Amino acid sequence: MxxxxxxxxxxxxxxxxxxxxVDGFVNHQVDPMLMYGCGEELARRFAHLNxxxxxxxxxxxxxxxxxxxxxLKVPVVYARKVKPITMPDTVYLTVAPxxxxxxxxxxxxxxxxxxxxxxxxxxxxxxxxxxxxxxLVRLTQAAGATLVGIGALIEKTFEGGRKILSTYNVPIxxxxxxxxxxxxxxxxxx
Amino acid sequence: MxxxxxxxxxxxxxxxxxxxxVDGFVNHQVDPMLMYGCGEELARRFAHLNxxxxxxxxxxxxxxxxxxxxxLKVPVVYARKVKPITMPDTVYLTVAPxxxxxxxxxxxxxxxxxxxxxxxxxxxxxxxxxxxxxxLVRLTQAAGATLVGIGALIEKTFEGGRKILSTYNVPIxxxxxxxxxxxxxxxxxx
Numbered sequence: 600m601x602x603x604x605x606x607x608x609x610x611x612x613x614x615x616x617x618x619x620x621v622d623g624f625v626n627h628q629v630d631p632m633l634m635y636g637c638g639e640e641l642a643r644r645f646a647h648l649n650x651x652x653x654x655x656x657x658x659x660x661x662x663x664x665x666x667x668x669x670x671l672k673v674p675v676v677y678a679r680k681v682k683p684i685t686m687p688d689t690v691y692l693t694v695a696p697x698x699x700x701x702x703x704x705x706x707x708x709x710x711x712x713x714x715x716x717x718x719x720x721x722x723x724x725x726x727x728x729x730x731x732x733x734x735l736v737r738l739t740q741a742a743g744a745t746l747v748g749i750g751a752l753i754e755k756t757f758e759g760g761r762k763i764l765s766t767y768n769v770p771i772x773x774x775x776x777x778x779x780x781x782x783x784x785x786x787x788x789x
Numbered sequence: 790m791x792x793x794x795x796x797x798x799x800x801x802x803x804x805x806x807x808x809x810x811v812d813g814f815v816n817h818q819v820d821p822m823l824m825y826g827c828g829e830e831l832a833r834r835f836a837h838l839n840x841x842x843x844x845x846x847x848x849x850x851x852x853x854x855x856x857x858x859x860x861l862k863v864p865v866v867y868a869r870k871v872k873p874i875t876m877p878d879t880v881y882l883t884v885a886p887x888x889x890x891x892x893x894x895x896x897x898x899x900x901x902x903x904x905x906x907x908x909x910x911x912x913x914x915x916x917x918x919x920x921x922x923x924x925l926v927r928l929t930q931a932a933g934a935t936l937v938g939i940g941a942l943i944e945k946t947f948e949g950g951r952k953i954l955s956t957y958n959v960p961i962x963x964x965x966x967x968x969x970x971x972x973x974x975x976x977x978x979x
Contacts, residue, residue, distance in 0.1 A: 627866065631859035634859075679817065684806075685808060712818040
């Protein structure tokens with residue numbers, strides 16, 4: 600996905616702790632035209648899988664998941680980190696470590712919107728260690744739904760998430776792969 | 790906006806405390822096709838105002854703000870409720886009461902993405918008491934940017950937010966107005 604890679608090359612910043620800051624077009628500020636292009640491409644790659652729900656985690660997964668779901672013409676569900684009062688008493692809840700906050704966060708989905716029989720595509724902004732996505736897989740399994748694919752905008756291949764997620768035996772797609780952030784340089788998968 | 794009204798009529802639920810639950814298509818689960826239509830209509834109503842930034846608050850403002858910004862062809866910035874480590878040390882921060890959580894929440898924007906000279910359209914899912922939107926206006930003012938309009942998917946006219954926000958002298962648009970949730974009935978503005 601050349602457009603996304605070009606933006607990372609131009610505006611991505613390497614912070615300490617191996618964090619890639621893309622706050623100007625993915626996270627805090629979002630470029631909606633870029634995000635629609637990314638959603639269209641992710642939808643194309645998973646088009647053959649009869650996806651019935653896109654699942655993501657708030658907050659920064661929402662934009663790419665929404666645009667992917669738009670092109671797949673299916674609803675998108677975002678796991679909440681705090682149970683809102685509109686949710687039923689009984690929910691699916693798992694915990695996952697937060698890469699950018701350093702603590703554990705809860706991921707909560709209402710059984711109203713994730714049910715047995717759904718074919719679930721998980722979409723997130725980053726695929727790094729894979730721990731958030733693993734949490735979303737656990738929610739999918741708890742609901743008795745079927746995981747059919749995993750997609751991300753940006754994959755940090757050096758954090759090993761793909762290997763962990765490969766045990767689920769579903770297609771894993773990322774639009775841009777980054778092999779290293781060492782030496783202040785962003786190195787891309789060719 | 791008939792499509793949104795029809796969904797509220799069909800799927801909206803009245804909870805205690807005057808909460809209208811629309812978790813099946815706006816909040817926890819989002820209908821991306823509906824949200825795209827809402828964004829197109831909001832963008833049409835504000836098209837003449839030379840908007841350069843759409844501003845919203847995480848989490849449930851993101852979907853309508855993203856689709857509105859897509860049609861206006863401008864970036865969208867969502868105020869964070871917790872300062873991520875990718876943000877600079879010095880930020881714009883205000884506090885606002887949370888309608889659905891009952892406590893005060895922080896709204897934080899980085900000066901990187903909200904600056905003097907920007908023409909800001911605020912978009913949120915609900916316009917109720919107006920307190921979240923007032924917080925976003927304060928962030929806009931703190932940045933020295935110009936507020937040019939306020940839009941929401943659903944307005945609860947009986948909570949008085951429009952009157953409070955009218956002091957800013959900018960157009961206020963909502964796609965569906967609800968005049969009452971009393972007696973277990975959702976009453977709409979004609």
